[in-house]
Amino acid sequence: MIVTSDLEVRVGARTLLTAPGQQLRVQPGDRIGLVGRNGAGKTTTMRILAGEAEPYAGAVTRSGTVGYLPQDSREGNIEVTARERVLSARGLDKIQSAMERQQEIMETTADDNRRDTAIRKYSRLEEQYHTLGGYEAASEAARICDALGLPARILDQQLKTLSGGQRRRVELAQILFAASAGSGKSATTLLLDEPTNHLDADSITWLREFLNRHEGGLIMISHDVDLLEAVCNKIWFLDAVRGEADVYNMGWKKYLDARATDEARRRRERANAEKKASALKKQAAKLGAKATKAAAAKQMLARAEKMIESTDEIRRSDKVAHITFPEPAPCGKTPMNATGLTKMYGSLEVFAGVDLAIDRGSRVVVLGFNGAGKTTLLKLLAGVERTDGEGGIVSGHGLKIGYFAQEHDTIDPEATVWENTVRACPDAGAQDLRGLLGAFMFSGDQLEQPAGTLSGGEKTRLALAALVSSRANVLLLDEPTNNLDPVSREQVLNALGTYTGAVVLVTHDPGAVEALDPERVIVLPDGTEDLWSDEYMEIVELA
Structure with missing residues (x-):
């Protein structure tokens, strides 16, 4: 259960939310959709409710367990396996590791006393393991992972070898495993910020069923209106104009x-x-x-x-970012040519021998199941990572790359909005940059706001603003519509449709593919290249 008292949320001098009294409260059985346009304060409010940040004024009281999935998950030890990370939710990973150490001693030592000590320790650990659910819980964790698109072969890999999408699904699996008592029912309050990012259609269906069974409280930020309609029985609307919250004790359609x-x-x-x-x-x-x-x-x-x-104020229409991609700089017929691109993580091969020629104005979609290496391929093309082996990138005449990273890796979270923009566009004048940021709905005190405090949608807008000033003639776009509200998403789709430079696109959004109207497709991990046909749209929807 979570209850707020005279809550006030600010970022810098800007007031995002005032909620007098105990206006915002989460009780068992409440399934709340936290909605509002990008920048309204949804992610900031969620962090405060989770205890990850302090409110400007007021207080938040929490009772019981809280499971929080932030929009930008930052795991701790990336040397552990995915299975260990999920099991850590109930402390089973440490017990299991300790059991394995004692078992190794029992099997290898020639010292009888040491073997007897190991047997006693193993017995105590095994008893503790059973008390916490033990082998049944481990099987349950594996079922949750599989439902979220994390098969057994992935669970035994270290987190550092996984894609960003896989690692986020591991974090979601850990939270749901902690909240699960075998049937999805528990008193845990779940705080989920865009939980469907990186999930395929089957996983979203499973998640919807899990959340509908969950008996604890739930607050969910999502731009998936079908999920909101299927799960939520209450809506909190954050009004960006008034800086207030409206509470509706009803489902999405009502x-x-x-x-x-x-x-x-x-x-x-x-x-x-x-x-x-x-x-x-x-x-x-x-x-x-x-x-x-x-x-x-x-x-x-x-x-x-x-x-x-005495009359209620009419809600003014929310401001809309004016998103356009840049007028591409002149370039040769083939500004980029990639040959033999290969990526390995230790002995694990992600893909090998991928060839891709990017001609001027070409439009390419990269497809493949989660973990097939789509994000990794874009990083190699962008020069963020280096290929393994003898392959590489050949830059053609006039090549200018614009890279949009799925996890907003191009943004320095410690630097301000203004500092990030200046670094991305060093040749632009201050007045031009202010105009650019204004078009993307950043102005006034927001320019001095640390980028790490922005919501996911705001980070997306900031990263896109940098692309606009770049005059790039090859855009590498990794999930550019993630975290965007419907209006901002439409702006990005329109920009994709009118951009005349070359685009290499990774997306789970069928609308983005339709807007791009691709000519070619690269299917990973095999690296197969083919002409685009509508048959590939099914892979987009299911990937």
Whole structure:
């Protein structure tokens, strides 16, 4: 259970949210959708509810266990295996490791006393292991992982060998395993920020069923409206204009209807009040011309102002980022040519011998199951990582690369919004950069805000802003629509459709593929190249 008291959330001088009294509270059985446009404060509020950050004012009281999945998961020890990371949710990883050490001693030592000591320790550890669910729990963890697209072969790999999407699914699996009592039911309060990022269609279906069975509280940030509709029985809407939260004790569709009805009421009442106030002001103007009626005129004006103030404020339309990709710099016929690209993690081969020629204005989609190496391939093309073996990248005449990283790796979280933009666009003038950032909805005090405090959607907008000023003629885009609200997503899709340079796109978003209208497809891990056909859209939807 989580209860807030007179909560106030700020970033710098900007107030994101005021929630008087105990307006925001999560109880067992509450499945809350936390919604609002990018930058409204959803991620910041979630971090405060999870205890990862402090509110500007007020307090948050938590009782019971909280499972928090941040939007940008940062794992601890990446040397451990995925299985160990998931089992650590119940402390089973350490017990299992200790059991294996004692078993090794029992099998190898020639010292009888040492063997007897190891047998006693092993027995105590095994008893503790059984008490915590033991082998049944390990099997349960494996089932959760498999449902999230993490098969057994992945579980025995170290986290450092996994893709960003796989590592995020490991974090989600760990949280759901901790909250699960064998059937998905527990008193844990789950705080999930964009939990469907990197999940395929089957995994999203399984997650929806899991969350519907969950008996503890749930707050979920998601731009997946189908998931919100299927799971949530309450909606918290963060109004970016008013800096307030509206609480709706209803599901998604009823919330949309209620909000539309509320908007219509506000406009109707406001129009009536303005009409009556206008009549009063006209009458006051007539009376004001006479000295003897000045006091009455003043009263009429005051009454007119009060009439307007007493009505609920009409919600102004949210600002929209004006996202366009750059006018590409001139280049040769083939600005980039990749040959024999290979990536290994120790003895594990991700892919090998991938060839790809990027001609001027070409449009390529990279497909493959999660973990096939799609993000890794883009990193090699961007020069962020180096190929293993003798392959490499040949830069053609005039090549200018614009790279959008899925995990926002191109953004320095310690630097401000302004500092990140200057570093990305060193040749641009200050006034031009301010205009650019303004088009992407960054202005005023936000320019001095540390980039690490931005929401996922805001980080996406910041990274895209850097691309606009780059004049890149080859864009490498890794999930560019992740974390974006519907309006911002449409802006990105429109930008994709009108950009005249070359694009290499990794995405789970069928709309992004349709907007790109690709000519070719690279299927990993085999590196097979083919002409695009609509048959490949099924892979996009299921990948």
